[in-house]
Amino acid sequence: MDHHGRGDLGLNLKLGSELVDHRPRSITHVKRNYQTAMRPCFELPLLSLGLGLDGGGGQVDQGAVVKPGVKGRDGETSGQSTVSSFSNSGLSVMRERSYEDEDYNCFSNDGVRKKLRLKKDQAQVLEERFKQQSTLNPKQKQALARQLNLSPRQVEVWFQNRRARTKLKQTELDYEYLKKCCETLTEENRRLIKELKELKALKQAQPNCVKLPAATLSICPSCECVTTTPARGGDCPSKSKFFNSAPSAAY
C-alpha cells in the first residue's frame, strides 16, 4: 500500500476510463483517511483488448504513478511505496515500481525528482483561468487538466501555489504601505515632540501668555501652526498662533 492510496491490486483488467484523482495528499492523510487510501486513486486508463479504446500499448497516466521517496526536511523518506501502473500490449498491470517508469514526468530513471516546467502555453492557459477564478471545483479541475494534458493533481497544485504567490505579493504590498505609514507617523511624532518642547519653552519664557484650554487647540493642516479653532482651507489664522494677543484674558 502506498501513501498515495494505491493498493496492490495485482492484475487489473479494465476498460478505458477517465483519470480521477482521489489521492490523499500525504501519509498523514492516508492514515487519517484510511478508506480513501484503500480506494484506487484513479481509474486506470486500461485494457483495450482490441476494442479500439486504446490505440495499442495503453495510454500513459501522468498523475497515476507514485513518486519515489522524497526526502523530507529531516532527511526522512516519504512516499515509500513502489507501486505503479504500466501497460503492456494493452494489458495494464500493477507492479512493483523500480523507478524506471517514464509515465510520471517528475522523476528520472534513478528516482531523482526532475523539475517539471510547465510549457508556456500551459502556464498561459492556467494564468488566464486563474484571472477568472482562483479556485476550481473538481469538474473544472478535471476539464482543465484534460485540456492541458496534465493531471488534475498538477492543476490543483498549480492553483494552490498561484494563490500562495498572490497572497505573498499582497502581503508585500501591505508591508510597503504600512512601512510608509509608520515612517510618516514617526516623522509626525518627532515633529510634535519638537513642537511641544518649543511650546513649553515659550511658556516658561512668557509666563503671562494666555493659557488656552487644551481641547480648543488644533493644528492647521496647511501650515501646521497651532490654532484655537479648527483651521479651514484658505484661512490660515497664523495671526492667532500659540496664544491670544490679549494677555488680559490670561488667568
Place this chain on the structure above:
DNA sequence: TATGTCAACGTGCTAT
C-alpha cells in the same frame, strides 16, 4: 557559485 523561481510535497485545520 549564489540566488531566485516554482512544481511538488507534508501537515494541520476546517467544512461538509
Place this chain on the structure above:
DNA sequence: ATAGCACGTTGACATA
C-alpha cells in the same frame, strides 16, 4: 470520514 485549502518546506532548474 473525507476532501480541499493554507502554510511551510524541499529540491531541481534557471540565471545573474
